[in-house]
Amino acid sequence: MPRIPRPRCVGCNKVVGNIGQRYINNGLLKLYVSARIQKRIDSTSLICHGCRLKLMRWHHEVEDQINEFISNENSIKNDDDTDEMDIQMENNSKYTQTTENMESIKILVDRCSNDQRSCIVCGEKNANNRTRLDDYNRNMLFMKKGVYVSPGARCCGDHFYQDELSYEAIHQIVPYTSEFVWFNSNEIQKMMNDFRTLLQCQRGLDFDNNASLGDEAYYNITGLQKDQFNDLLNQLQSMRNSKLRSARVALAVFLAKFRLGLSNRVLATIFCLKDKRTISKLINQVRQALKTDFVPHHIGFNHIDRQSVIDHHQTAVATALLATNSNQLCVVMDGTYLPIQKSSNHPFQRRTYSMHKHKNLVKPMIITATDGYILSVFGPFLADGHNNDASIIKHIMRNDDQGITSWLHDDDIIIVDRGFRDAVSAMEELGLCVEIPAFLKGKRQFSTQEANRTRAITKNRWIIESVNEKIKEWNYFNHLHNSSLQYLPDDLDIVCALHNAFRQPIMKDPMNGIELAKIMLEQIEKENELEKLLMQISDDKKHTGGRNYQIKQSKSYINEHLQPSFLDENELEFIVELCNQHTDLLRVRFHSRHSNTKHHTATVQFDDNQDQPIQAWYCTCASGSRTVGCCVHITAILWHMGVNRGEVNVNLHPLSAARLLGYVDDSNSHLEIDDNDDESNNIDD
Incomplete structure (x- = not known):
């Protein structure tokens, strides 16, 4: 019995199985294979799956060139036809040519990846809850972010809020590449309609659209982060949406009123509501809901034992x-x-x-x-x-x-x-x-x-x-x-x-x-030995303590105590007095910040041979004898001697006290006029 020959692919001459075989038919596939093997082929010839994939890859690579070639061929053909027509036919052909050329346009755009297996936001592949982006979200992303998303692109469901891409998801998307993309007239018309719809629905502060505002905007307007705002809204079970506003907008109006302190008339303008009476009504409704559903769980002696x-x-x-x-x-x-x-x-x-x-x-x-x-x-x-x-x-x-x-x-x-x-x-x-x-x-x-x-x-x-x-x-x-x-x-x-x-x-x-509490307890019953020593040597001084607040105030005392040097007026010196009888003592006389005639004398006892050289301190201010911490005057000495001398000169800061005094006039300062100059001027006259 004669053997029946097995069908072979016309492109590669390989045996084609029953599953992978397909007729070549008439069209671009027939043209591609004929050009590749340089033979005339019949439309009933078979082609394998591999050759079809090669055609698809080639077609994807040269698609732009083919469209441009077709467009040019149509243009040349139309030009040849117009040479044989009269003036009216020439105008009609030009109109037809323009219409045909405008049916498709090539635009250079930033686009996301075309990989439909991964999310365009986070890049996660094979996620179970991925959904296909509809045209509305694709156009919204193109308008807000300038990134084109190919049809069929997918995104994880976690990036959606009420069927729209969330604000965070939109700003997380980055372009994959830039390339030319062909748009036909129908696509452009639909995009323009979507853009028009978005602009018409756009409001100054759109709290109903979760994608319109980010965390920073929520905090600046309402005093709460977006997640906190949503949490608070979920706790208000007695709040309901109405025909004029949603519960989200009502809560946002209330919080904006308290956060910003704006008038009801201004809030009505910002939130696109009718008038100030509408705002007042919303605020009262939210106040009652918060008082009923929220406040009892977070304030008052009944909410916590x-x-x-x-x-x-x-x-x-x-x-x-x-x-x-x-x-x-x-x-x-x-x-x-x-x-x-x-x-x-x-x-x-x-x-x-x-x-x-x-x-x-x-x-x-x-x-x-x-x-x-x-x-x-x-x-x-x-x-x-x-x-x-x-x-x-x-x-x-x-x-x-x-x-x-x-x-x-x-x-x-x-x-x-x-x-x-x-x-x-x-x-x-x-x-x-x-x-x-x-x-x-x-x-x-x-x-x-x-x-x-x-x-x-x-x-x-x-x-x-x-x-x-x-x-x-x-x-x-x-x-x-x-x-x-x-x-x-x-x-x-x-x-x-x-x-x-x-x-x-x-x-x-x-x-x-x-x-810190243990250290304070150790010092709280301790006597101030330096106070006794100063009393013994008839030096009437006393001492206090402090921490961060004293450090901030001490800088002002330091700036006031700094004086121009006798050797160089451009240099400032910090006057410190040493004791002849007790070489381990130093003191500084500070002006009181409340009185021009009052001074506070701060004294420090030190030992350079110890790991902790500061042994004791005392000041003549009201709380100067305490041993738990130190007063602002003692802090000023320690801060300047140990830290401030190694830092940048604070007088160079634009808000320093020395500069601030120069910004304000002093009525006690007068321009001194020399009488001799006046007399000489009169003589000249």
């Missing part, structure tokens, strides 16, 4: 310096001032006018843990002389506001400043321990024990000053309208709850500083 505060929010420094046992709670109390509008109601104006600040104010009372976590806010209270810190805290304790007396236990420690002096006995009657800085009581200087104990208190009390500053970063509180006073208690609770929930804690690690 006393033991949790001790375990998670009490610093090791407070426990070591002030507490006698580990179960004692330490809290800090202080009042702060919020300026309000001057009222036409005379009684209200008198009751809110502060003789201390010389402004119309209201005064909330804030209670925090020693790491800066806000426990509760009381008030606001009036700001006249009948509503000082002492009277406010006595009012709170006697009325048991928010259940404070039942929340606090016996022997719990209340850290306050000297303004609470008249309320100490009232708090002690309730079984509380009050830590308050010492008073001079007619003395010129604190004793060493008083100064050291005061330093231990202020070491833990500074945290509430920082909290007050954080609250006033919300510009809404910089100047309150009287019409908003009825909402002020809720507004204070909301801002303090936001601080607890989303702001970084002021003391990131409450357990940090235990080594």
Whole structure:
């Protein structure tokens, strides 16, 4: 029986199996194979899979040249035809030629990778949740980023938010290469329509479009990062979208009002809303939602128990310096001032006018843990002389506001400043321990024990000053309208709850500083030996301590103490006095920053033979005899002698004190006129 020949590929003459064989047909494949083997072939010839792939690769490489060749051929053909036509036919042919040439255009663009197996954002391959980008997202990316994405490109589902590429994903995409891409008229028309739609939907602050704003923009406008904003929105279960606005926009308007302190009229313009009444309505709706769904979980004595505060929010420094046992709670109390509008109601104006600040104010009372976590806010209270810190805290304790007396236990420690002096006995009657800085009581200087104990208190009390500053970063509180006073208690609770929930804690690690506390405890009962020595040699001087704050202030004392040298006026010298009888002592006389006639003499005892050469210090200022740290005057000596002389001259800084004085005129300085010059001028005349 004769053997039937197996079919072979017309391109490579290899045997073609039943699966891989395909007819060549008429078209570009037939032309390509004929040119390659230089033979005329029939359309019924077979071709293998390998030869077809070679054609596809070749066609991809020369596609631009082929399109250009076809375009040129059409142009030449049209030119030949116009030579045989009359004027009207010539115009028609030119119009036809222009239309045909404009059907496709080649543009040099930056594009992403054409690999459909990888994500165009992160480059991850074979991800399970990859989706194909639609034309809208491709055109949006091209308009916002200038990067062309080929049809069929894929992206991980994590990079989408509500079916659109997120803001972070758009800015994470980088071009893969630059090349010429052909666009036909339909593609260009569709892109223009998408661009028009995007521009029409674009608003100044579009919080509904998650891709329009980044983390920095969210923080600058609302005071929260984008993730924090979304978290807060998810907690507001009572907020619903309406026909006029979404819950996202309503929350953004509220936070922008507090963060920026703008008027309702300006907010309506920025957020493209109807008028200021719409803004006022939105703010009231969000305020009620926050008060119901958010505030009770983040502020107030009911949201956290006393033991949790001790375990998670009490610093090791407070426990070591002030507490006698580990179960004692330490809290800090202080009042702060919020300026309000001057009222036409005379009684209200008198009751809110502060003789201390010389402004119309209201005064909330804030209670925090020693790491800066806000426990509760009381008030606001009036700001006249009948509503000082002492009277406010006595009012709170006697009325048991928010259940404070039942929340606090016996022997719990209340850290306050000297303004609470008249309320100490009232708090002690309730079984509380009050830590308050010492008073001079007619003395010129604190004793060493008083100064050291005061330093231990202020070491833990500074945290509430920082909290007050954080609250006033919300510009809404910089100047309150009287019409908003009825909402002020809720507004204070909301801002303090936001601080607890989303702001970084002021003391990131409450357990940090235990080594410093041990050093302070070792020094707290120690006598100032240098003070005794100076008294013995009849040199009336005393001494204090400090840390970062003193370093900042010491630079001002150093700049004032520096004087031109007698040898070279361009050189500055720091005058230091040495003792003839005791060669291990040096002292510096500093001008008081409050009085031109007052000086403070700071003395340091040193030993060059020791690893720690500074042995003791003493200053004549009010708290100069303490041994826990040192005062600003001692800090100025140590800073200049040990550090400042090796740094750049601070007087060269554009904001130095020496330069600042030159920017402001002095009415006491007069131009001296020489009488002899006037007489000589008259004679000449």
